Amino acid sequence: MSLAREVWLVAGKDLRVEARSRVTLNQVLPFGAVVLLLFAFALDPDRGLLSEVAPGLFWVAVLLAAVLAVSRSFAVEAEHGAIDGLRLSGLDGASVFLGKTLAIAVQLLLLELVLGIGVVVFYDTAVRSVAVLVLAGVAATVGIAATGTLFGVLAAGLRTRETLVPLLLLPIVAPVMLGATRAFEAGLDGVPSEAWPWVQLLALFAVLYLGVGVLAFGSLLEDA
Amino acid sequence: MISLARPAVNALGLLTLVALFVLAVLALGVVPPDAVQGDAQRLMYVHVPAAWLAYLAFFVTAVSSALYLWPRTRQPGWDLLAGSSAEIGVIFTGLTLVLGSLWGRPVWGAWWVWDARLVTTAVLFFLYLGYLALRRVPADPDVRARRAAIAALIAFVDVPIVHFSVNWWRTLHQEATVFNPDLDAQIEGSMAWTLLFAVVAFTLAYGYLMARRVQLARLEEGREERELDAAIAARVASGSERTDLEDRVPGEGTGKGNIGDPAVAGAGEHR
Amino acid sequence: MSDAGFVVAGYVITAVVLIAYIGWMAARFRRVRRGLTEEELERWR
Numbered sequence: 094m095s096l097a098r099e100v101w102l103v104a105g106k107d108l109r110v111e112a113r114s115r116v117t118l119n120q121v122l123p124f125g126a127v128v129l130l131l132f133a134f135a136l137d138p139d140r141g142l143l144s145e146v147a148p149g150l151f152w153v154a155v156l157l158a159a160v161l162a163v164s165r166s167f168a169v170e171a172e173h174g175a176i177d178g179l180r181l182s183g184l185d186g187a188s189v190f191l192g193k194t195l196a197i198a199v200q201l202l203l204l205e206l207v208l209g210i211g212v213v214v215f216y217d218t219a220v221r222s223v224a225v226l227v228l229a230g231v232a233a234t235v236g237i238a239a240t241g242t243l244f245g246v247l248a249a250g251l252r253t254r255e256t257l258v259p260l261l262l263l264p265i266v267a268p269v270m271l272g273a274t275r276a277f278e279a280g281l282d283g284v285p286s287e288a289w290p291w292v293q294l295l296a297l298f299a300v301l302y303l304g305v306g307v308l309a310f311g312s313l314l315e316d317a
Numbered sequence: 318m319i320s321l322a323r324p325a326v327n328a329l330g331l332l333t334l335v336a337l338f339v340l341a342v343l344a345l346g347v348v349p350p351d352a353v354q355g356d357a358q359r360l361m362y363v364h365v366p367a368a369w370l371a372y373l374a375f376f377v378t379a380v381s382s383a384l385y386l387w388p389r390t391r392q393p394g395w396d397l398l399a400g401s402s403a404e405i406g407v408i409f410t411g412l413t414l415v416l417g418s419l420w421g422r423p424v425w426g427a428w429w430v431w432d433a434r435l436v437t438t439a440v441l442f443f444l445y446l447g448y449l450a451l452r453r454v455p456a457d458p459d460v461r462a463r464r465a466a467i468a469a470l471i472a473f474v475d476v477p478i479v480h481f482s483v484n485w486w487r488t489l490h491q492e493a494t495v496f497n498p499d500l501d502a503q504i505e506g507s508m509a510w511t512l513l514f515a516v517v518a519f520t521l522a523y524g525y526l527m528a529r530r531v532q533l534a535r536l537e538e539g540r541e542e543r544e545l546d547a548a549i550a551a552r553v554a555s556g557s558e559r560t561d562l563e564d565r566v567p568g569e570g571t572g573k574g575n576i577g578d579p580a581v582a583g584a585g586e587h588r
Numbered sequence: 589m590s591d592a593g594f595v596v597a598g599y600v601i602t603a604v605v606l607i608a609y610i611g612w613m614a615a616r617f618r619r620v621r622r623g624l625t626e627e628e629l630e631r632w633r
Contacts, residue, residue: 243471247464251454260450261468264443265475268482275486294482301474309467316460337606341599357591360598367602405609412605419598423591522606529613536620 096191099184103192108199110169117162117200125158125208133215147216148277151208152270156237158204160259162197163241167249176249176317186311190242194306198238205230218281225280225288232295233273239302240265246310249317269298326528333525336518340511348511357423362511364416366519367409368438373523374406375445375473382469385462394531396462397538399469400452401530403445405523410442433487437480444472444479458538 111117132150136142143150170176179189209226212218220226244261248254272291279288344362351358378399385395417435418428429435452465 247468253454257450261447264440264447267440268478271482271486298478305471313467316463355591356595359595363598363602408609415601416598419594423594533613533616540620
């Protein structure tokens with residue numbers, strides 16, 4: 094089987110599980126929306142603060158949701174010994190990694206789309222360049238999904254995985270948070286051309302951790 | 318593998334103690350106060366070497382993790398070294414942040430400033446705190462070591478990205494207002510020598526702490542194995558059916574001491 | 589607090605951290621060497 098087909102097989106499986114269980118749709122997405130709502134309580138909407146800091150708030154909400162999506166992605170494997178099936182499937186570790194990363198990334202991108210519309214509508218933010226937002230969004234999401242999948246499998250099967258994953262994941266993605274927020278600032282209400290260095294940083298991060306995952310995931314999956 | 322005999326460790330400890338004492342005398346009594354910052358600048362002689370030591374420790378963690386993962390050099394000792402070094406690194410990163418705050422308050426008028434170096438150090442602190450948390454989760458020693466080594470490398474790859482992005486962020490927005498030029502530009506002779514001596518003294522301290530920590534890790538690992546053997550013997554004697562051995566994948570482990578966390582305390586890992 | 593106060597605080601904290609860490613290791617050395625009873629093990633975890 095070709096790599097692409099294997100990747101699609103794993104991603105398709107995860108997305109089918111989501112399509113049937115709708116956990117991301119019914120729980121993670123509303124969670125992200127509530128976070129955005131709470132930010133409005135924390136920062137008085139009348140002072141114009143919200144639209145100013147909207148990019149940061151958006152990415153904080155996405156990161157918190159990503160932690161849940163990663164947990165979900167590996168909780169699915171923990172049930173009924175599914176992870177043993179994955180190990181015995183004969184699929185290459187790299188394909189499993191890329192497949193799970195893809196599935197998480199797709200879910201996060203849909204979530205970002207909804208939350209993004211929410212931010213623009215409710216925080217009253219201008220949009221200068223959709224291209225910047227899309228590129229930065231995709232690069233950042235792939236980076237988050239790749240690191241998330243790595244730490245997901247690292248903590249899979251551990252008793253404290255629910256608390257361990259956020260502690261491991263959030264500091265690692267600090268540069269993503271920084272780069273994505275700067276890029277979104279530029280794309281939403283700033284000078285779009287200023288976003289490109291940050292988009293490059295996000296792409297570098299994503300590529301780097303996709304590489305680490307391709308190399309390391311197989312051995313981690315065996316141990317999980 | 319680095320492993321010192323006990324007398325050597327004790328000698329190193331004594332040497333460290335003397336060096337740190339001499340450093341305190343030099344830094345607090347002999348060196349003149351800074352022309353601009355006055356006495357507050359004396360904190361440099363502990364803050365800078367603490368930061369150096371933290372970075373050194375994380376570097377050692379990364380190298381020994383890589384050596385553990387490399388099949389030809391795979392030895393449990395590298396894992397112990399990586400874990401011990403990360404622990405010392407986290408302690409000194411924390412110390413660096415505290416000392417930096419104490420220095421910042423009188424000089425900049427604030428406990429914390431969003432300067433690139435401070436932010437990078439803070440992120441580093443949490444990165445390796447997570448690594449230590451991962452290490453503490455009970456698991457099969459081999460599995461835990463491999464996981465920890467990969468996690469250490471994942472974290473280490475992040476360090477330059479964090480540094481670079483944070484630097485970029487702060488310099489795009491404002492000039493570096495905090496680190497006064499006088500600190501880097503002109504440093505008087507005796508100050509430079511004292512700083513160099515401080516770095517040497519802290520490096521000695523790192524060597525001593527590492528030697529002790531690795532010794533401790535070795536002893537504790539031996540204890541785990543002893544307990545495990547005792548627990549297995551007890552189970553067999555009482556004729557109990559259920560042991561943690563059952564749900565291990567056969568063929569994965571090699572030899573004894575490999576079968577998971579001590580079953581004695583019921584700390585075995587649940588899937 | 590005067591400048592000297594901050595300096596003294598910094599050096600004292602450094603010393604305390606070092607001593608505390610060495611002391612913590614020493615305590616663990618003693619526990620390991622003594623060999624633990626079941627009950628102590630439980631409490632330690």
